Amino acid sequence: MKLIHSSCRVLHFVTRSKRFLAASLFTFTTQHVSLRLAWILQNLTEVQKAIEEENCCFGTIDTWLLHKLTKGSEFATDFSNASTTGLFDPYEMCWSKLITSLLSIPLSLLPPVKDTSHNFGSVDEEIFGVPIPVVALVADQQSAMFGECCFQTGDVKLTMGTGTFLDINTGNNPQQSVGGFYPLIGWKIGQEVVCLAEGNAGDTGTAIQWAQQ
Template sequence: MGQIAGLGISTQRGTFITWHKRTGKPFHNFISWQDIRSAELVRSWNKSLLLKVIHVIFTVLHFLTGNDRYLAPSFLTFSTQQTSMKLSWVFKNIPEAEEAAKKNNCCFGTIDTWLLYRLTKGSVYATDYSSASSTGIFEPFTKCWSPTLCNLLSLPKSIYPPVKDTSFNFGSADSEIFGVPIPIMALVADQQSAMFGECCFHPGDVKLTMGTGGFWNVNTGERLFASQRSLYPLIGWKIGKEVVYLTEGTISDIGTAIKWAQDIDLFTSVDETAEMAQSIADSQGVCFIPGLQVSVDGTYLCASFMGLKPSTTRNHLVRAILESIAFRNKVLYDTIVKKVHIPLQTIRADGGVSNNSFVMQMTSDLINKKIEKPANADMSSLGAAFLAGLASGFWTDKEQLKKLRRIEAVFEPQKDSEEYRPAMDTWLQAMKHSLHW
């Protein structure tokens, strides 16, 4: 343990907890990014006259000033996945948290902040720019917690942690925990960490993570693109004076759908799925529509198979599920190309589903781009290690990190994307039918 130069922490984004500043006692369990307890609050806000007025005001401000920071509020809608709405729910439903906040005794933290607080026995309370920007409460343009959103949702302004660099000496874990004090040299949100682990250091570098959900991230360098309806800006990392911005788009129900298919015995092992899909020429018109993790903004969306026939087999069902992942990758990629005006480089894929050769090859065909798969699919851990190593002096610059990259497989386009057009058109039509269940 004494030889460890530093510890890096990468954590799931959007999951948070609040606790009493003096006692350290939590007011509730962790509330995850999948939690939907704020559904009624979200519905109420999205139907409110106030939100419509906000849309008009910020549309006018954006038109008059041309400042992109006013663009996102001009079409702001709330969802159950947003930390802000769940935090608003906390202060409306947990009196102890509300009372503590009134007395400046309430702390808010995502998982990284809580771990840091606990590892240092309560002596360090902080987060980093990547995790802060992922809450939706932190303003990436001004790099501060948003007073506008706090006022709008009646969120206390005193509860948020100080925001530090991503690669930074946050202090040391208490020696009672590991036997020796270990310096904590990096805090980073998981998707940004995976981006760093993939060495996507330059504008136009693209990362695709396919795990429980799907995350497309584009390095936009020093340029911050305003939120658009399916894309939003994030701070990738801050190291000293360097601030790197990302544009992100997300897809729900990737690994979730595959796990569900396994649970209903469509296959025994996930490793079988690519071979099952490749064993048939097509899905025979069967379409799978995701929706297993529907949030309040998709209340009437159902998960479904469409186009079933007497001849449909398990292989057709499995292929339909895998095709749905590739089709959604194509839709989101096209949106990125249209809205992010930066030449995109090779895509680097990670996450458990990147081990599926069928999904990877079909995605490469559909977007007509080369996709690299690293030898290690868990890039979040590697990214945190890289960031901690830079802060501790184990590595001196990013060029050293690039030399450590190991590529296991490369997927290049093998079919014209137009060959998939009939199947994708059928899938898009099925998606429309599922929206009004």
């Protein structure tokens, strides 16, 4: 990672591209599913065998729910969920070939990325008695941002629960911060792309419980 950070700092100095600035600051965290997926691929022989047999797919909870609710007919995610994995390039709006190569994660495992508002098929009729259309997928903090009507550039929301999440609407430009904020896709609806900068502390709930004791 040090070599990548150094190379990207040089490229950012030469090109002034924010994409290289983001890459120079990028670090893997335990919150990213990317590291857990890499561990699974390296250590579970049954998963390795499934990949060889082309019978293995990966997705976040939205992808799993969609796949289950449609009885396996749909396999997809949206831009907001994809951007939280640590495997997605918010500047190119696609899965990162660099990061997946570093972690030896085959791109074939990853779901197609669709708009947040999209026709994702219908819930199988056997589940609820009627086929219910699935017309949106959206990630956790992004859905809170949308629900609290933070639609304008500069709007901020703070969620405090098990963790603390501070999100800033950065308009249609991903923003990386030396202070630890990382770029996410808030949502994509048609031609509109809304980006967020997020900072978080994952142990807020634990810290409060400790302070109460």
